[in-house]
Each structure stands twice: as C-alpha cells, then as structure tokens.
Amino acid sequence: MSDMRGDNFGSDADVLSARLVSANRTAPKSPSEALQPESVPPPPQRSRAVRHPLVVFMNFMLTIVIVTGVVLGGGLIVGKMQFERDGALDQERTIPVQRGEGLSEIAATLQREGAISSKWLFIAGVWLNQQQNALKAGEYLIPAHASMSEIMDAMVEGKSIVYAVTIPEGLTSKQIVDRLLADEVLVGEITEIPEEGTLLPARYDFTRGDTRQNILARMQRERDRLLTDVWARRASDLPLQNINELVVLASIVEKETALADERSQVAAVFINRLRLNMRLQTDPTVIYGLFGGAGKPSDYVLTRADLEKETPYNTYRIDGLPPGPIANPGAASLEAVANPSRTRDLFFVADGSGGHAFAETYEEHLRNVARWREFNAAQRADQAAAEAAEAEALPDPDAPLALSPEEEPAQ
Template sequence: MTDDGNTPAASENESGTSRPENATEPPAEKPRSRIARVLLIAAICLPLFGALLAGAAFLYGKYRFEAAGPHGEARIVMLEPGLGVRAIAARLDKAGVISDPMIFLAGVRLNRAESGLKAGEYEIPAYASMAAILGILREGRSILHRLTIPEGLTSEQIMLLVEANPVLVGDMPAVPPEGSLLPETYSFTRGATRKEIVSQMKAAADTMLAELWDKRAEELPFDTPEEAIILASIVEKETGVASERPRVAAVFVNRLNKSMRLQSDPTIIYGLVGGKGTLGRPIRRSELDRPTPYNTYLVDGLPPGPICNPGRASVEAVLNPPATDELYFVADGSGGHAFSRTLKEHQQRVREWRQIERQKAR
C-alpha cells in the first residue's frame, strides 16, 4: 500500500518475484533461425565425421593390404600379356592368394602401379601380403625355368632336348652347325621361343671362343678358332673325367706336332652315325679301316669339322695344353685312362685293358 493510498502497488508474478506492470515477454525464437543453426552445426560436423570415417577406412584397408595372405603354401599364378588390372585382381583372387580384390585394386591405384604390372608366370610365396604380391608383379620376378645342355652332345641331340622342353614355344629352327653351341645351363621364362634359346647358345659359344682364343698358348699346331673347336670336340668325346682333359689335349697336340695321326675312336663313330652321336655298340675292327672324312686312323691332321659341341673346359685344354711328352692313352678300367710316352708302354697298357675286358665278359 502507498503512503497516500493512491499509488498502485507493484504486481507479483507467479513465482512471487515482483516486476513492473509494463514489462514484456522475450521474443520467441523463429523457426528459420533454429533450422539455420542446425544446418550450421551439420555443416561443421558432417565433414569432420566423413574425414574420420575415411581415415578409419584407409587405415583398415592399409592393414588388410599389408597383412599376411590367406594361402598357406606357395602357388603358381600365370598372368598372360594384355590382362587389365581388374582381370589381374580377379586371377589372383581365384588363385586364393589375395583376400579382397577391391583392396588390391585400391592398393594398385594408390601406388600408381596400374601400368606397371608385368605379365609372366609367378610363384607367390606362402602367406604373401597383397603389398608383397604387388611388388613381385611390378618387378616382373617371373619363374625362371632351366635347360641344361651336357657337354659332348651333337647339335642334333641338343635340338631334341630343345624340342622336348614343355615350357619353350614356337617352331624348331634348323639344326645348327656342329660345334657352334655352348653346353651350359640356360635360364628362361615361360613363353620363351626355341629360336631364342638356340640363338642364346650360339652367342654364348661365340663369346666363349673369342675370349679363350685371345688367351691361347703360342705355337699350337692349328691356326684358327674353328680348328680349336674341332680338336676340343675330340677331347670332349674321349674322356668324361674332367681332370683328364688337359692330358688328353696334350697328347693330341703332341701327335699333331709330330705329324702323327690322331687315331681317335670317337671320330670313327661320328663318321659312321653323324649327328646321331652314339653307335650303340663297340667299334668293329673292320670299321677302323672304313674310309670316312672323320676317320682319324686314316686321315692326317684334324677331321673336316667338330664331332660334338665341346664345353669350355675342353676348349681351354686344347688352347693351353700342359707341357708333356705323352703320345698315347688307353682306358684303364676305372673310367679313366692310362697315359704312355712310348709305343711299347702303350702296347703293354692295351694288353692290360684287354685282360680287364675279358674278365668283365666272364
């Protein structure tokens, strides 16, 4: 109540708080303002959430890409030329060496390797990760197959080995000249052609001969690299004991220096069967006197060509023979040979060898 009783008292609100009679309620928030605020919050949060989700997906994919593969043993996978990245991923998935083709494809793209995957035949190691497999395909680490050519085969025999190899492809080239191929182990990938391998053998023989010819001894009884191959082919066929090759070569060099005939049994066989290489039986006495261009019991000096494809050791032996005065050798019954300086010694060795043969025949 006022002092004079005329001034109105301040009103009280429901909570008992007094406020002036003329006070107003705060304006209500408009719906548009509320929507704008929600949109602003969404604009800030959604990209952040998306970034977090993308980061999590990247880390998961990276983990899967680098994790051990699903295969517990090494597996062979063939990727033909012309396969696209998706086809390669499908081939790897079918082979069971990757766990997720899509992750593999993502890894290829992130590494910018789409055009760097090489065709070939691959051995994928057990439990190899997709990252490791990608590295193998980018480097082109294809399986290497091998073809071993033994020393002493004729060119015809070597070509039979080339033709029979199941990994090589393509037509057979013509049989190369005798002595023009280097016996060696050759490595190649699936799909290599037979012509390529034969060309490789020829190139290896040319390189080897040029190298060794430049290091030859002086005063040899032949004048050309081709003649060295002829004599080396005879040495190759005379002994399969590596340690004997230098002594056998020295015997033939000594005989040539003395104008003695070589009298080599393998030359008789080549004169009879040529490139087939083997006679399949002992030489008959009548065949010692059968005239052929290769019968060194009848012809002076070297025969007209090689009788096989000699290995490097035989070529080295004839180009740098040891200094000996031995002129003869004969089989000793142990797989090797007995060497002699005189005909008398040699004849005694021959008698001993024939005695051994008679004992074996009993």
Template structure:
C-alpha cells in the same frame, strides 16, 4: 577451473604422445628383431593373395610373433602392394623386415618345386625336385625320359602350379641334334625349331627358363654363351699354339670332350692330339669315326667295326690327315681351354686303363703294353 582442465588435458596429451611414441618404437624394434623361427620353412604365396593372408600364415607357422605388426610394418614401408607370388625359403631367425623384403623383392622363387630337364649324351631326363627346408637340399620326387616316356602324375601336377621353376641342364659333349630333339620333347617350351644349330655352337651349362619360352630363344641363349666362351678363350690363348683359328680350337675341344670324362685328363688328352698334329701323325680317335657314322644323331650303341675304322668319311681321323671339317659335339669351357693350353708332354698315345681314365705313352712299345693290359681287363670284365 578451465586452466586446471587445460593443464590436465595437456598433460594427458603429452603422456599419450609419449606412450604412442613408445609403442611405435617398440613395434619397430619387434619388426626388425630376430624372428622366432627355429627351423626353415617354405612359404607359398598364391597369385592374388594379400599381406593379411600371408601374415596370418607366417604367424601360424611360428615365423613371426605378431601378424598385426608384420602388416603395419609392410604398410609403413609402402611394400604391401609389392607382394610377389611364389615359394620363398624363410630361414631361421629371419626378422619381419627381412621377410617382407624377401616377399616383395621379386625374382625367382627360392624354394618349392623345380623341374630340371637334363640333356645328356646318352639320354634326356626330366626330374621333379622339391627343396627340403630342413636340409636346404633338393629331394627328387619323380624322373622320366620325356622323349619316350609318359609323364608321371607328379610331373603333371607340378607343371600346373604357377610357382614351379624350370631349368635345362646341358651336359658337355652332347650334339646339337640331341639338344634340339630334347627341346622338342619338353612340353614347358613352345614354338618350332627351324634348323639344327651348327655342331659345337651350343654352350653346355644350366639355363633357367620360364614356362612358355620359345625353343628358338633357348637355342639363341646357348649359342650366345658359346660364342662368348669361344672368343674369350681364343683371345687369352698363349703365343705359339699350333691351332690356326677359333674354328680349329672348337673342333679339337669337341674331340677332347668326347675322349675323356675325367676333368684332370683334358690337358693330357689335348697334348696327345697337339703332339700328333705337330708330328704329322693322324689323330686316330674313335669318336670322330662314330660321328661320321651317326652324324651326331643318337648313340651308336656298339663297338666300332674294322671296316668302319677304314671307312671313308670326312670325320674319320684314321684315314684323313689333321682335324675333321667340323666339331663332333658341343664342348664345355674346360675343353676349350685345354685345346689352347694343353699340358706339356711327349705323349702321342693313350688307351683306356679300366678305371674310367687313360694310360698315356710316348712310344709305340709302351702303348702296346698299355693296350695289352686293357685287353686283359676287357676279357676279365666279359667273363664276370
């Protein structure tokens, strides 16, 4: 009898073990299998939340088939305690394993709200944007100029949320004064700015920041990146260029940046100035005259007067020979590269052509014809 009972018990244990193994294997396959989600969702994980709350939210939104398997899988892989707060873009078909990895890996949120501070040549704009999971594109919810406008309600609301992301986008051609004034107006930053960085030493780019970051630290990042770019471009310069130093390259690049907003023209504009320098001609470029008037503090907002074109300032390339003493803006990488590797042309003149670009010329006669065309375009525009 005891032998029969023992035999039956052993059989039961073996069957139970096989069933347990089967259940575990099935659970593992479910944990790693493609998920049921058909449309992307943005999952928000609040600070202090736990894997149980998250698993139920995922099940309610149709991202996982079984919240229990999700929690057990997270426990089994020792990731339950690594849950991060933030907003996470869960893509269609994501497995439970992939979702757990995404929620515990850390780093910046992948969806939700971001506030972008765009520092431009003529204005600064704060944009509140939200990622639409269905299209994987950001939708603008509010925009205002933080230097002059009161913050809208949408901005105030998103500024109070812990998972809101922040970014500063610096346009090519902004001056250092403009950058500092914009940073002062960004309430997500802290600290004072001791002095305005030297013109040309800030790299136009997009910078991820965190709320509470020091303004001086952001400026230091911009300076570090620009230094790296200047050194890299100067080291890779071709032989025989007419620029004598990285400083001259930076000055010329800033003029190129202010002269054209058409990327394809940078090499041609650079060739005009290089050709003029080689021939001993004055650069005669309006942006340098404007900088001599404003010192980079704001926008002139009107056309230049003849008296200003003849005015004596260190930057007025109508009256000085060669390059001005300092950059007139913060140039981007493409303008730095154009300064040391201009197009090979005979151009020594250019003027606006009415399309946003320029008409280039090798002779004064040709240039005068281009100028006449531009004057005609200006007259037609003023009459319309």
C-alpha cells in the same frame, strides 16, 4: 554568502540528476498500449560482398573439397589396411603369370585363384605404389595368407619358381634340341638345329613361359663369350689356324674323356700329333661320320671295318682335323685345348679304371694296349662266370612244380 552558494550548488545538482532520471525513464504506457506486442528490431544487414554469387559458389566448392578429402582419406586408410592385411588363401598355391599380361589380367587371375579378395583393390594398390609396369611374368608360389602387398612385392622382384635344364658336355646340337623339346615347362618350337659346336653345355635356369629358342640363344651367347676369352688366353705355339679349329679339337677331347684331370693330357696328344702331321686316329670322329648328330645307337659296337670307311670325319683316313666339330664341348675342354699339358705323349688307351694310359712311343703304347686287352678279357671272363652262376641258380623250366605236403597225393 558562503552558505548560500553552497545551498545553490546542491540544489542545482539535484535538479540535474532529476532531469537525467526523467530522460532515461520510459514514459508510462496506457493499459491498451501495454497489451500491444513490442516490435522486433530488424536483423543486421549482410554486406553485399558476402551475398555475392561467386562467394556463395566458392563456399560450396570448398565444402565439397573438404567432404571429398575426408571421404578419400578414410577410403585410403581402409584400402591400405585391406591391401596389407593377411589374405584368405588357406594354403600355398602356384599361380602363373604369362608374358604380355597386363595388370587387369594379372589381378583377375589372382582373384580367380583365391589369392586376393578384390581385383580392383589390388589394381588400386599397385597403382598407388607406382608398380603397374614392374610386375614380372613367371610362376609364383603364393604362401598361405599372403597379403596383396606381399604378392605385389614378389611379382615386382620376380621371385618366381625357377626351373633348370642341364645340358651335359659332349652332346650334339640335335641331341641338345631333343632335350629342350622334351622339357614340359619350356614353350615354343625350335626353327632349326644350330650348327655343331656353337652351344655351350651348362645348367640354364628359367621360369615358366620361357621359350626353347630363348634357351638356345643363351647357350650361343655364352659359348661366344667364353670362346673369345679362351682364345685370347691360348698358348702361343698351338698348331691351330683359327678359333674354329680350337672348337673342333675341343669337341674331340670332350668325346674322348670325361675325366677333368685328363683333358689337358688328351689335348696334348692331339696337339703333338698335329705338330708331327700324324693322323689323329680317334674313334669318336669315325662314329660322327657314320651317324652324324643323331649319335651312335647304344647297342652299336664299332668294328675295324668302320675304321676303314671313307667319311669326311674319319680321322683314320684323313689328315689333320675333321671339317667341323663332332659335338658341343664344355668350358673345361676348350680350356684344355687352348693350354694343353706340356708332354711328348703321342698315344693313349683305356686303362680299365675309367681313365687312360699315355705313352710317348709306339712300343710303350703296345704294352699299354696289351694290359688293356688282358683286363678286358678278365672282365669278360668274370661276366661270363657270373652269368653262368645266375643261370644255374634259376629253376629248370621243364622240371615239375614242387608240391606242398597238403597237395601231395596219398600213398
């Protein structure tokens, strides 16, 4: 029995295997069927979502954005390299940037002068650095081979060529205006001459294109600022009624001495005279009364008759201070009047060394005057002797010309 069951089981397995092989085996084709091409299976169907027009449009736009980004990124990298690379300028050059010029005008000027290779690249670089409103007017010295980036930085920082006008102490307002008008770098007209004593002499820096009127305005502001400070620190016992009188007296001190260590002594003499109601009797006020803001001609010699002339400024003829300043005093003279030396001097006269000899009494003053006259006479004598010696050294214009041996006539 067992053998028979085993045989039947094996037989059934073989039958099942044979059926599976038969099911998987392709049926044999006839010769004509073998020659026919096999059919290609149809492609897989795309989903309706993929074929939607909106999806197609979004894919197209994404492609454009990516391509544009790549192009712009590459352009920015190349542009940045060009903006920062050395320029083609072979030697340094001065290039002016006028007030009121915009970025396009500045770039055009730089390209015309050869400082940059491309106007539009410079404009783009300035915009990308957000400096389009920070470029300053002025005159710039562009170094050789300066990059566009370096030029932009120089204009943003205002590193332009700086000029200066120096106004000496003691000039009148008209003389100051004349100096400003003679400056060839400053521009513009001056509408009117400022009042005497309202300008502060000093050095004033400026750049090309700055106006003369602007320099005057700066001088007035600086004078007001300084004067307010000096007046606030003045000595409490000054015989001055107001701040304007301080300026008037400071202008007189300025014209009387150019020595820094003498200003407070000269100021003390005038302060002491005002306390005693003595006339100031100072020559610079006489000169201003005669010539005004134009100043004394260089060849004019003040005479005793001039001291007697009636003018509002002649302190030999009027009491107290003149009606206004006779010049524009500097800071040192304003300080000297606000805080003069504590002396009892009432007189001073030149001592021949560039300074003055001071005296408390008239008798002492007369001795100082006598010494000055002796010194002055000696100076004139020495000058006359020098001129005479020089005249003797000159050839006689009526004498015949000396002949060289070759030119002498034969005997």
